[in-house]
Amino acid sequence: MSAPLVAVIATEGFSPFHLCVPEIIFSQILPGEALFRYVVCAENPGTIPSKSGMSVSVEHGLDALNDADIVIIPFWAHPEEKPSVALLNALLAARLRGADIVGLCLGTYVLAYAGLLDNHRASTHWEFEADFTARFPCVQLDTNSLYVDDDHLITSAGTAAGIDCCLYVLRKYYGSAVANKVARRMVIPPYREGGQAQFIECSVPKNTKDSRINALLDYLRGHLDKPHDVDSLANFVSMARRTFTRNFTRATGVSPVEWLQVERLRYSQTLLESTDHSVEMIASLSGFNSPVSYRQGFKQRFGVSPSEWRKMFRGK
Template identity: 40%
Template sequence: MHTVAILALDGTVVYDLAVPVEVFGRVRLPDGSRPYRVRVCGTQPDVPTAACTLHAPWGLEALAGAGTIVVPGREEDAGPPPERALEALRDAAARGARIASVCAGAFTLAAAGLLDGLPATTHWAAAARLAELYPRVEVRPDVLYVDNGQVLTSAGASAGLDLCLHMVRRDLGSAVAADAARLAVAPLEREGGQAQYIVHERPPVPRGSRLEPALSWIEDHLGEDLTLDVMAARCGMSTRTFGRRFREQTGTTPLQWLLRARVRRAQYLLEHSDHSVERIAGQAGFGSATAFRERFKRVTGTTPQAYRAAFRGGAR
């Protein structure tokens, strides 16, 4: 069972916290089992907010065992996040936990240094402030959410709902996510297609890592048959060592990274070329147009044709 820890700090916006509690808490697999265990964590058992006092049954130690951590927004006058909460988030990121924010929760992630050098979003009314306080963050005020692989951010609370459903879909597939969306009385995809609002970025790699040159080489050869063995050999590692170090340094697996790199290449070609879908499938390394359409939609939530229409002003 995957543990989702939701970090409640002083001044937490109640609705921002309720979104991940409800989404992950309601998810069911086809056999009726619950794939997620939801825990509300805090620096103290009772968390004061503007509207009420929240009870956090678990302390910060619960973050250490969580596969996903969600940080809700806080009231503007709540003050800086406690340093021990920031340290717990840094420790979780270092071990590879997925960390997401809802609305102004991005300020907490930025304070922890988890957004340095990354694109991120927050509520449009707070975007300028986020950019001012944390100049190392590439603030994207005009998207619903940003998925960097390990670290994810969303705009307002309703965009937090979109982000949580996106994570469910990434974990368990579209069918389970669609059922969760129905329970939340929300669309799995926004009207007009989610893809034009989502930024897919390459997961960060520590500077000087042996993976850096290999990943650049892989991106230059996406149209080739890139197996796990080929990528490991390029790094001079065994397949097992390569897979372990890759996850440690990027927060994802080599094949998941490769899929997103191919999707990014396809997105660029759909936006900047008149090539057919079949040709783009080959150039991005998907092998066939059918595989391209299926995998592109799995990652972006929309079809190649709809994506092109949104960014080029008309399908081709």
């Protein structure tokens, strides 16, 4: 039996990184082992420009999808633009033949425009979650996973998650032993724990239009290790409890309790990355009642433990 055929579709304004990821993983990365056959195609063969001034010369048209076992859209430069009918029809035909259809990062948009993802789970770059959800309400967007496989429709989160996704596809065809061998050759982990939540910055407003709330936020940032409750915070700004809660939420977009939780987690990230403090000490300095509640809150928000975060993001 011949090796599975991978067809990667190059589109104008492509990202060189995203186009190279499947080429590295699905071309002959292991010497003497042809795991896949690999071809790059385009709706209009010829010189396809990237978004960064580079270009790629493509010989094959969309008819290359006719025999493909795996079809990959590595990027889509303009999420607001619907792809051509020819491209969408080619994807639909490949899907009907039973091919795995893969959208890396913003390539997920192309699958969604084709209607392939309706009533299916999918992933895309976290910065485009709101836009994607508004455009495709029938798609069940997974806002955390690095990649999602729902009935042979495989989509990934942003940028480097494309590597995780392609390794997953390789693992799906050849098993963990081969995927691990390829990962070692690429000098990357064969599997990453957690999801893209660990890469999303905590959204905590630094200033608001309310000067009293701003003064409170400044105070809290300097005293995160102290216990705080709604009554003490209301007293700080000389407001009644209900008035304070209403004004704080209007100014920041979140409740006082939510703001404190996010800011404490954000501060703990800084401590994990820049100090040698134990997790227990960081929990205390960040204002958590106990190391257990800190670990639980951290894991729930970022998908990894504080120790795993430190291992990933702290330099030498």
